[in-house]
Amino acid sequence: MVETTRRQAIEDVASDLFRERGYAATSIRDIARALSVQGASLYAHVASKEDVLWGIVDRAATRFEAAADRAEAEAEARVPGDPVEALAAMVRAHVHVLTSDVGGAGVFVHEWRALGPERRSAILARRDVYERRFRAHIEDGIAIGVFAMTDSGLAASALLSALNGTATWYDPKGRLPAPRIADHLVDLSLRMLGAS
């Protein structure tokens, strides 16, 4: 990941620190130290500490949304009107975003609570829309009988929780490369919904 701007470099190291220790437990001076710089120097590039968090969270949210857009479009182009295909593509896209940017995605998943009230509810609304897209495919699948009867809301929550757990333990140098993890999680997800 080659940083083009100084701001990007700051958000990159902050992502890792926020993910490891949490936002509140990470000080501006911690971030600066990781960049071999004085704490106050960061304020030439960012407006506030929360601003850094927002940059990370907003970028991650946008990635998830864009990946879901592409996944839905491609699934629809390949096999139109198939909820199984659509959901599989969205799961794969979600896992890909998670594993290709563990830092940012991990912060998005766990640290949005540290945002101020307005940004916090803004991101919650986007999360809600995002989760609803999964739920919609689940309901479509139930309606045409390719998924088993379930509470679609709870199923969507459980599904996304299972996927997001990846952000906690995933290690790029670990056993199982990212594509295999995605394969397995797609299988588990479809089975969980009773795909036939």
Add this chain to the structure above:
Amino acid sequence: MVETTRRQAIEDVASDLFRERGYAATSIRDIARALSVQGASLYAHVASKEDVLWGIVDRAATRFEAAADRAEAEAEARVPGDPVEALAAMVRAHVHVLTSDVGGAGVFVHEWRALGPERRSAILARRDVYERRFRAHIEDGIAIGVFAMTDSGLAASALLSALNGTATWYDPKGRLPAPRIADHLVDLSLRMLGAS
């Protein structure tokens, strides 16, 4: 929940605050304010802030372990040697602990990272043992053909992540009472593993 000791009362309100804002973002004075008391007064009952967190996490961990013990024993007594029955019982027990003490269990799930190195690794070891118990039943089920072939480690992680997600959104006054949530999650879990 009628508190017998003052220490219990402290841990109870701390559970809720830690769950809502996180450990690092909650001050000793925040906890004290919730008890209508001065911050320094708490030190008559607890040794340190981390001590409060440890009390909560340790108690929650013990509850999960004890519930799993009972679940395994009862499943074995009812239908001996059946991995499906055993896993279903463990899922149900896990969800019950989660929903019967959202505060404590929520802190256990999310805030163990804030512990110091020694307690942190101690709790990680216990989590590991706990997760392995789920994995063992999954592997048993695969071996005798009642569960589908899967990476048992990844399946156990995904399963527990799905269950633990409950701690984030569960509301005792919400739609769906706790027992129904448990029913649904048992169904989803077994289907996810391809139970036949």
Add this chain to the structure above:
DNA sequence: TACCGTGCCTAACGATCGTTAGTTAGGCAG
């Protein structure tokens, strides 16, 4: 040469943090 933007510095601010010390008030047992 003069200039401007970028990146970093030191110094310091007020606030808040976890924690310690020493004290006071009430209730119950001897």
Add this chain to the structure above:
DNA sequence: CTGCCTAACTAACGATCGTTAGGCACGGTA
């Protein structure tokens, strides 16, 4: 009445927090 236990208080400590102000060094452009 005396004495101890419990639970709270006030006051303050040193450290660290996020943040601001003002200045210095460098590189490219006019």
